[in-house]
Amino acid sequence: MRLIERGSGSPRVAVVGGIHGDEPAGEIIVERLIADLSVDSGTVQLLIANEPALAAGTRYTETDLNRAFPGDPDSDDYEAVLATRVMQVLEGADAVLAIHTSRSVPPPFAIFSELTEPVRRTVTALPSEYVMDASGLRSTTMDSMLPNTVSIEAGKQGSEGAVEFGLECVHAFLRAHGVLHDREPTFTPKQLIKASEEVPKGGGEPRLYYRNFEEIPEGAVFAEDDEYTHRVESEGIVPILASEHGYEDIFGLYGEFDGILEPPEDAANDATEDASPNGEEGAGTGRNVDRTDAKADGS
Numbered sequence: 001m002r003l004i005e006r007g008s009g010s011p012r013v014a015v016v017g018g019i020h021g022d023e024p025a026g027e028i029i030v031e032r033l034i035a036d037l038s039v040d041s042g043t044v045q046l047l048i049a050n051e052p053a054l055a056a057g058t059r060y061t062e063t064d065l066n067r068a069f070p071g072d073p074d075s076d077d078y079e080a081v082l083a084t085r086v087m088q089v090l091e092g093a094d095a096v097l098a099i100h101t102s103r104s105v106p107p108p109f110a111i112f113s114e115l116t117e118p119v120r121r122t123v124t125a126l127p128s129e130y131v132m133d134a135s136g137l138r139s140t141t142m143d144s145m146l147p148n149t150v151s152i153e154a155g156k157q158g159s160e161g162a163v164e165f166g167l168e169c170v171h172a173f174l175r176a177h178g179v180l181h182d183r184e185p186t187f188t189p190k191q192l193i194k195a196s197e198e199v200p201k202g203g204g205e206p207r208l209y210y211r212n213f214e215e216i217p218e219g220a221v222f223a224e225d226d227e228y229t230h231r232v233e234s235e236g237i238v239p240i241l242a243s244e245h246g247y248e249d250i251f252g253l254y255g256e257f258d259g260i261l262e263p264p265e266d267a268a269n270d271a272t273e274d275a276s277p278n279g280e281e282g283a284g285t286g287r288n289v290d291r292t293d294a295k296a297d298g299s
Contacts, residue, residue, distance in 0.1 A: 002051060007042055011042040012042060012094055013044055013095045014093045014097070015044065016049055016090075016099065017049070017098075019049045019065050019066050020059045021053025023059075023157055025163045029166045030048050033170065034046055039180070040180055041178060041179055042179040049082065050082060064079065065082060067140045068140060069141060069144070087146060093146075095118040095121070095176075097169070098143065099154055099170070101158070102153055104212060105211060105242070108128045109130035109132055112132075112134065113133075113139075113141065113143045113149075118148040118177070119148055121263070124188060124189065124190055124264070125173060125176035127165075128190070131190040134195050136195060172185065191261075192259050193213070193255040194255055197254050200250055201225060201248070203225060204226025205225060208244050209222060213238050214239070217235075219232065220232055222239060223244075236257060238254075240252055240253040
């Protein structure tokens with residue numbers, strides 16, 4: 001785990017990449033931020049999470065890190081210990097953005113598990129149309145265990161497009177929380193989708209018949225293989241993270257459109273105040289902290 005801090009004071013926000021080692025966009029984005037980011041106020045924590053998995057180009061070394069939160073410091077599994085360290089260094093952050101990519105087809109979208117006001121501010125500032133409420137799914141992901149965390153699925157795994165869109169998301173996130181003043185943040189309503197369940201995958205050749213966020217007609221088959229035929233029995237169901245080969249055990253998720261998520265009522269006023277060049281509290285000092293956690297890295 002590698003942690004770099006830029007700036008000082010409040011607010012304290014974090015950008016996390018490299019949770020999965022086969023998703024290099026997050027690491028690339030954080031490395032670019034380490035090289036180029038100038039913080040106008042507050043503190044930005046830049047975290048590259050799972051360095052051994054990134055080096056190996058595999059999703060994880062022993063356990064999926066994004067299924068290991070809040071972690072176990074006494075575990076023999078590397079990622080279980082690492083999850084504990086990630087929770088410790090990010091505890092108390094005002095807002096966190098975790099960068100992911102997938103083998104699924106775009107469009108990109110944001111994910112949250114608890115709709116706090118910082119989460120609302122983050123997701124309505126991001127340049128994505130869709131937001132997924134994952135509160136009904138697993139409780140072992142980072143966004144489900146670390147308050148004020150949003151994950152962004154930035155695009156196709158391994159693509160330059162995902163890197164560029166992810167960087168755009170990070171800059172929007174930093175503006176929204178008042179640490180980057182290059183221009184005022186933009187907040188827009190988002191289409192909210194409530195995730196309901198995982199769609200299991202069996203053996204044989206998987207086949208998908210509907211794209212992400214495309215409503216599946218009642219009675220239609222969404223996906224099938226030699227073991228499963230998934231026929232939708234109700235109206236309003238849409239696939240999320242749908243992919244024939246993206247996951248070993250699931251085709252993706254089912255979700256339902258759940259209305260429009262509006263920006264915070266004070267977003268416009270706060271954006272103007274936060275972007276004021278005269279604000280002195282938490283002004284950037286150029287302080288850099290580069291830390292590698294010995295226990296989590298096994299070094």
